[in-house]
Amino acid sequence: MKISRDWLTDYVPLPDCSPDQLAHDLTLKTVEVEGYDLVDGDVVFEIDNKSLTNRPDLWGHYGIARELSVLYGLPLTPLPRVARPPSTTGIVSSVDPAWHRRILAVQCTVDSSVPTPPLIRHRLRRVGAPSQNLCADLSAYVMYSVGQPSDVRSSGDSIVLEIPTLVPSRARRSARTEASVRQEKGLDTQRVDQAADLFLHLLTETDPSAVALGEEDVVLAATRRAEIEASLAEIERRIGIRLPPDEILRILRALGCTAEITGDQLRVVAPSWRSTGDLSLPVDIVEELARIHGYDALPARRPVVELTPRSRLPLSRQVREVLAARGGATEVLTYPWSADHLLTACGLNAELTIDHPPAPDRARLRPSLVPNLLEAAAANLRYHDEFSIFEVGTVFPATERTSAGILLAGPDGVDLFRRAKGLVELIRRHCHLTALDLSDTPDLTWTDPSARLAIHPGGALALVRPSVLQTAGIDRGAVACVELDLDALRTHPSRENRYAPVGELPESDFDLSVLAADTVPWSLVADTAAQAHDLVRRVAYVGEYRGSRIPADHRSLTLRVTLRPRSATLTAGEIAAARSTVLAALERAGARPR
Template sequence: MKVSLNWVKDYVKLPDDMDLKRLSYDLTMSTVEVEDATDLSESFRNMVIGVVQQVQQHPNADKLRVCKTDIGGEIKDIVCGGINLRDGMKVAVALPGAHCRWHGEGEPVEIKVSKLRGVESYGMICASSEIGLFDLFPFTEEATILDLSDFDAPAGTPLADALDLHDIILEIDNKSMTNRPDLWGHYGIAREIAALYDLPMNPLPPFDRTVKNTAGLTITVEDSDRCPRMTGTQIEGLSVKPAPYWMRSRIWKVGMRPINALVDITNYVMLATGQPSHAYDSDHIAGHIIVRRAGEGEKLQLLNGKDLPLSTDDLVIADDAGVVGLAGVMGGAKDSILPTTNKVILEIANFQAAGIRRTALRYDNRTEASARYEKAVDPERCDQALDLSMALFAELYPEMKVTGFVDCYPHKLQQAEIDVSLNWLERRLGKRIPNEDIAKKLGELGYSLTFDGDNLHIVVPTWRSTGDVSIKADIMEEVARMYGYENFRAAPITTSFDGAINQLDKDLERRIKEYLAIRYGMQEIFTYPWMTDQYVNAILQDTTGILSLSTPPSPDESLIRSSLLPNLCKSVVKNERFFTEFSIFECAQVFRDADYTTPYDSREKLPSQRKNIAGAFAGDSKNVTDLFRRAKGVIESMPRYTHMEGFTFRQEEKPLWADDVVWLNICLGDKRIGNLALLNKKASMACGIKNLSVLLFELDADALVPFRSRTNTFTHLAEYPMTDYDISLLFDAQTKWADMQKILSGIHNELFHGASFVDEYHGKQIPEGKKSVTIRLTIGSAEKTLTSAEIEACAASAVKKLVKNLGAELRAK
């Protein structure tokens, strides 16, 4: 937001020797972040008022003229192409050394004495766009040169003096005052400066509200929650004309464009007080004004003639004929000011912040008014805006008459009241601040204070009672910032640390991430906590129990993630454009509308928030087997490398998104904690995955059980060679490797040191319903080198176990 220091001086008398750097520093340290402070006149250095004495045709150019121009005691030739130049005209002259934009485009360039088509030109006669004044002095194709003949300034007067451009513009970071709706106007900033430097504030002129409503103006507010207050004032004896220069100049200085006197008054009041207002042409209002919700299928006619479909959640301003405008956001064709407007209804209203925010977001139309309403402007601000508005109407239209006034304010704003212990305040601040200093500073900010022993009772002003100041910590902040943070000495933290806490779950999460990223080269991703409907429908299919956002970032992203898989698949789609093989994982919270918890207060229920770990392995569709083995190996080895209880794999309940064959449930004991499966074709197509096969897994990380300690034992390296003995056996096609591994692990033979899976084969040589599995047996002795007979005997005992328990058969060579 831009703030004009000259405008602030209307409300608080600043010292003439005010140090600009000190002011910016003090405001930043106490109230808002001042990003920059600019002397507006610096942009107009070496620019003066010139009076054109004579306009002559350029001897070598049909479209150029040579102007003999008085720049203050000197007559200089200046070559110019302006078509509206005339003798005696006052113009803006950029002397050598000034900086201008040629034809209002590009970066500023320095003006020098130069020859144009053989004629020397001393500077440049400027159009408003060339010196940054187009919004203040718009021109047409028929009159491009800035005409300043109406200004009482002799030739040679510095342009900044003639146009009253000696002003300091403060650039304030909007984010630093998001929770300070009282600061979104010059009067609020002036109040803070007055409190900082103990200066008196100038009150706004009052308006006599005892007006006879001869116009019969009526206002009905049907939704007082969304519209706590609405005032309407009918004013006659008006006309559409330009606002005086001082008003247009102030509006332009802070970044808005002047339009006409009627509209400029409303904008000026908003920039001054922070309270938006709006003027309707009375002739366009049929009957009386109604503030209500939009009806089903109702539309708002815009200025361009198009109709905007409305939501039933929208608050609208309407009359007997229909919708006139979207409350606090945008107007329609019916409420516009026309060249023939001679009487208006001035609306000054207060709207609920959340409703305005939803409407502005819904139509992607954030205006200066909606930006202020979104911050929760207090209803009492309507009085300030009304007082200033009527003073301005009276000044600009001396013949005007107020023929109607209505103020709908059914429920007056309740000012917040807070009790603070002075001892508590001293402990928190680390310093005892005298009561008179607290009373003085807070009083200047509008607070009412009562001291009763150790207790300080505070009544918060209306402009801070909309949620900004509500607890005693807020009062502590107010005292500290106004007293000055630099006046407090640094003190050590008074808490004590009893000892380190071993958070096994956090350590395990870290080890899992390192395991996936470092050992297996997977890339960690981070996604938003909401899901896109396309991927929800493809993966989860059933949305029962999934939480939704009241104000989603987009219409198709309203659901909060209950699983990490939809966002993983979205990431797979994005990466498929660039890679044919990759693997990604994410560790994040998921939310479900079930198993409510009350971690802080029994009255506050929160949905379940579990932490999940999920990953995706994407690769060539022709190598699904290799992809599955890699994914299963990653999950199967995870407990060993991350030091937690091991998993088992079973087929109990197939996920909706899984392939009919390639799927496993991941179990921890008897509890199912996740799934590992190939994404089926239907889900892949629905996600938009075109050319890759994708293996997905998801684990409930909160269900994982880390080991409390690590027990390391020393095993001596074998002194005699171990032998790898491969055997190929026929098994039923349904027999799993886990079953084989279980049988082999039960062999009690000092020569047998384990078995591992090598390969599985299906082909013409293999009988129907069978499969060939190659198993590698590790056989050896700690005392000697085994003979062939001893190795064969050990292998035979392993085969015998498999034949007996699983019906295995030796495969014929």
């Protein structure tokens, strides 16, 4: 919506301030001013229509002028009042109770040869309304002044001015025009009188020979002034400061409200132009007081943020979710006792027994989850060649403890061992464990000496000995097992957050294949490549190969090196130079190119 500064001065003596200041004050306290243009020495403000959705009183210059008079404490010039013609009938074209709340029709004589005054034509042009003829221009001028649409139609030697107030829901279904936009916001029925008086005043000033012959007024549902009560204590609580009662009354009365304070209670009767759904609740009064007093005048308080530790899931539940949802393993549930032959094969001593065992060879409570997982694996290998299962449960080595056991079965033992190690790292990272170190060699009978690691502070990761597999009834493939003492593990109080900036330039990567002895660990290869050049962002394991062309006790390692540029996209020469530097560093570490 466009608002002319010159037009506003008809109703309020604006202060001597810049257009920027006027736009700022309106935006901060009333409506959002998107900008302004200088047109013929006038300032035309562009107001965002969305900020007027619940304020039908502001869809005209007089409504904006009323707000400015309150903001600056300036007098508001009242609209002109004229002597109305005698009441008659038969002038209103039609009335539909489903569409109309009120309709006023005034019949006038007018000299059609009288032109529109230049002031009115120029102001209409500035707000985007084209000039047509005197009566049509006066009707548009009234709408842009007080926000009330009207219609002028010829009736013999005279014209009839019809000023309707429509039901908002019906107006939304009509064609989208300047008039329908205002009607659908919910105009008060009393505004019809303002429009009629202003139109007749302008008509007689322009054409002194014009005469109002009669009017017909049909009121179906007059707008009732809203009555609102609010407590001063609640107003203070919501605004954050105590406003003096005198200021509260001054603000509300300047806005056109009737306001009285009795004790702690404020009683407000809203004006008709604010009673169409705009002012209806105590919080609406709070908003009016706060915005006119000034949001920027309210004291700022630093918010108090209390951080309380969030209750975390038990570690056993977290391990279950990580292994199932992220690790792709299947949970199994086994009995708390183990078969004697599996306990013997695994080299486990079970000190606790059951008084009435389910079978003679199952009288001892399990000191570890490994025997029962091996038994479950033997049952599943009849139907599947490769799978991963896990169990989280109670074990009884000497005292009752909680343990997590993982078993992976498949044809390739080396691959199973690496996958099992990856699951341990998955648990460490996503369960936020404080420490989980894989080193040394566990002294456990069921572990295969060729691939086993002790887990500190409690557990083991290893391939299962072939003799133990044979005892368990597993006659093909390999099996890797992990067991963690969950009672010995500790977690961080909160998750570990790390900030890693996203690169603005595209990364580049290349693959390398190097020949390394089995005594050269992957960790050494990865660390050497990562530190070889300052452009290296990360090093990833791709795979390894052993074959006839690879010397004994050696393997071919393939790794992917990713480079992140710093200031410009990397050229082919820069990538080749980084590749050569990484290869040279790897060769010094004992991993030469193939």
